[in-house]
Amino acid sequence: MKVAVLVKHVPDTETRIQVKPGDKKINEEGVTYIISPFDEFAMEEALLLRERLGDVQITAVALGPQKATEALRTCLALGADDAILVSDPAFEGADAYVTAKALAAALKGGNYDLILAGKQAVDDDAAYVGTAVAEFLDLPVINLVTKLEVNKAAGTAVAARDLDGYSQVIEVKLPAVFTAQKGLNNPRLPALMGIMKAKKKEIRTLNAQALGLAPNELGAEGAKVEVKEMFVPSKARKNKVLTGAPAETAPELVKLLAEEAKVL
Amino acid sequence: MAKDIWAFIEARDGKPRKISLEAIGKAKELAGARGVKLGAVVIGADAGAAAAEVAKYGPDVVYAAEDAKLKDYSTEPYARVLGDLVKEHSPAVVVFGVSILAKDLAARLAARLGASLAGDVVGLEGDGELVATRPVYAGKAQTKVGFKGEPVFLTIRPNVFPAATPDGKTAEVVKVSPKFEDKDFRVQVKETIIPKKERVDVLEADIIVSGGRGMKAPENYAIIEKLADQLGAAVGASRAAVDAGWRPYSDQVGQTGKVVGPNLYVACGISGAIQHLVGMSSSKVIVAINKDPDAPIFKVCDYGIVGDLFEVVPAVTEEVRKRKG
Numbered sequence: 001m002k003v004a005v006l007v008k009h010v011p012d013t014e015t016r017i018q019v020k021p022g023d024k025k026i027n028e029e030g031v032t033y034i035i036s037p038f039d040e041f042a043m044e045e046a047l048l049l050r051e052r053l054g055d056v057q058i059t060a061v062a063l064g065p066q067k068a069t070e071a072l073r074t075c076l077a078l079g080a081d082d083a084i085l086v087s088d089p090a091f092e093g094a095d096a097y098v099t100a101k102a103l104a105a106a107l108k109g110g111n112y113d114l115i116l117a118g119k120q121a122v123d124d125d126a127a128y129v130g131t132a133v134a135e136f137l138d139l140p141v142i143n144l145v146t147k148l149e150v151n152k153a154a155g156t157a158v159a160a161r162d163l164d165g166y167s168q169v170i171e172v173k174l175p176a177v178f179t180a181q182k183g184l185n186n187p188r189l190p191a192l193m194g195i196m197k198a199k200k201k202e203i204r205t206l207n208a209q210a211l212g213l214a215p216n217e218l219g220a221e222g223a224k225v226e227v228k229e230m231f232v233p234s235k236a237r238k239n240k241v242l243t244g245a246p247a248e249t250a251p252e253l254v255k256l257l258a259e260e261a262k263v264l
Numbered sequence: 265m266a267k268d269i270w271a272f273i274e275a276r277d278g279k280p281r282k283i284s285l286e287a288i289g290k291a292k293e294l295a296g297a298r299g300v301k302l303g304a305v306v307i308g309a310d311a312g313a314a315a316a317e318v319a320k321y322g323p324d325v326v327y328a329a330e331d332a333k334l335k336d337y338s339t340e341p342y343a344r345v346l347g348d349l350v351k352e353h354s355p356a357v358v359v360f361g362v363s364i365l366a367k368d369l370a371a372r373l374a375a376r377l378g379a380s381l382a383g384d385v386v387g388l389e390g391d392g393e394l395v396a397t398r399p400v401y402a403g404k405a406q407t408k409v410g411f412k413g414e415p416v417f418l419t420i421r422p423n424v425f426p427a428a429t430p431d432g433k434t435a436e437v438v439k440v441s442p443k444f445e446d447k448d449f450r451v452q453v454k455e456t457i458i459p460k461k462e463r464v465d466v467l468e469a470d471i472i473v474s475g476g477r478g479m480k481a482p483e484n485y486a487i488i489e490k491l492a493d494q495l496g497a498a499v500g501a502s503r504a505a506v507d508a509g510w511r512p513y514s515d516q517v518g519q520t521g522k523v524v525g526p527n528l529y530v531a532c533g534i535s536g537a538i539q540h541l542v543g544m545s546s547s548k549v550i551v552a553i554n555k556d557p558d559a560p561i562f563k564v565c566d567y568g569i570v571g572d573l574f575e576v577v578p579a580v581t582e583e584v585r586k587r588k589g
Binding site: 011013014015016017019024026037038096097100122123124125126127128131132134135136138140141142143144158160162163164165166167168169170171172173176181182183223224225226227228229230231232233235237238239240241242243244245246247249250251253254256257258261263264 | 336337338339340363364365367368371372374375376378379380381382383384395399400401402403404405406407408409410411412413447450451452453454455456457458459461465467468471495506512513514516519520521527528537538539545546548549550551552557562563564565566567568569570571572575576579580582583584587588
């Protein structure tokens with residue numbers, strides 16, 4: 001079986017985000033990058049599928065600048081067989097729609113049985129790319145998967161997925177796209193042996209031309225949504241912190257909540 | 265003729281959900297500013313009942329797509345129905361209330377129609393050019409985005425925009441007969457699992473009481489639950505508590521959990537790691553209870569108590585009980 005895992009290289013969730021006045025993107029100075037946490041669940045699930053099913057070829061795919069190869073290198077260290085970086089300066093200004101178009105083009109013809117991705121990337125939080133890739137490849141998508149079982153012989157998968165306050169068990173004929181929710185698995189860390197092996201594995205780079213994308217489909221021109229402004233919001237808080245015995249602070253707090261904040 | 269503004273209505277037990285009334289409220293405001301008609305769309309196996317209810321909330325027309333095949337939510341049949349309606353009537357904007365279902369549906373259909381999609385919208389300027397404000401990096405930053413073509417799909421955050429109220433009129437309900445294609449049913453819903461829950465989900469709650477690492481053990485959440493019971497609140501948890509296996513991941517508030525915005529958020533034994541803070545920073549009022557006076561959570565709270573949560577939380581519970589009589 002062939003499995004593609006879509007990963008995005010994003011700022012660490014512990015990072016304090018800063019934006020220079022007038023900029024439309026974050027200040028990248030001093031920011032460390034990681035694989036988006038939900039994509040780690042997707043990668044782990046690919047590895048678990050291989051452990052359960054045996055013959056599973058894993059390809060990690062990322063769209064981003066050259067630096068995003070770090071995310072792919074980590075996937076290779078974890079056990080991906082090969083990796084594809086979709087990268088072109090022409091993607092500057094791309095939105096999630098363009099990103100999905102380009103990723104779909106990179107995946108097309110790859111005969112993947114499963115395409116796995118995180119439910120959303122923790123930078124733009126769009127929760128769009130996995131679903132849009134499915135649409136562009138005319139595949140079904142099952143989002144927010146917390147359990148996945150593949151029946152290789154039948155060419156089907158059964159997945160549990162979260163919905164609003166309930167969940168569904170879903171059966172689908174492969175190929176299909178699945179996006180991972182927390183709870184699917186517990187991602188492992190790369191082992192030293194894997195890191196050494198990863199250095200020898202190939203990362204192919206595909207640019208816009210190789211993907212057969214027209215200039216008007218790329219970057220800001222192809223985008224459906226344009227970022228006009230980015231800023232760090234601030235909300236003034238009251239910061240009334242009470243100290244003392246609970247017999248005094250508890251009634252005082254409840255009084256403030258009822259009479260000052262009026263939330264009780 | 266200027267194009268209509270629509271709201272997508274999610275129904276539960278034959279009634280529109282609160283987020284859908286917020287969607288219709290926002291759509292109504294936009295339609296009013298532009299002097300265009302307001303449409304509402306209800307899709308489901310029992311769409312008719314919810315459509316009759318929604319008709320009282322101010323739309324000019326309600327489309328009700330009812331079909332037994334729409335009983336369980338599945339992306340593609342719903343996208344087929346809404347997509348066909350959008351193609352037929354060409355609304356300028358479709359407003360959805362944020363939910364897992366709405367995000368799933370809006371994404372699939374936006375890709376299919378080449379619609380301009382902005383999710384989790386918390387601000388909207390619509391009198392001239394449409395500009396939406398939406399959080400990124402879990403709310404550590406926000407962007408203002410413009411749109412390059414119609415239709416525009418917006419999913420709006422719950423508890424941000426006021427819900428529509430009945431306006432004394434009743435709109436016409438137009439019944440729609442869905443036309444499906446075989447491939448809409450590539451996915452088969454085998455089972456629906458509704459967990460036995462005495463409490464609302466954190467995403468839907470007006471009040472949330474959360475516990476973190478300071479809870480020390482899973483059984484200690486009983487004191488959090490008692491306070492939540494008194495307040496009619498949902499119970500949340502920090503990533504530390506979820507990763508320790510004390511609470512289910514569905515309770516996690518934070519950048520890799522749920523981003524919430526209740527009226528009142530009570531953080532107990534949560535120090536305030538940035539990945540948690542961003543998940544609850546849009547709460548209207550934040551309360552922190554922690555024994556460490558230097559915990560970062562106190563810098564972002566409205567009210568705080570420095571003290572042992574095992575003493576403070578039961579004392580607060582008792583005070584709430586007394587006040588509520």
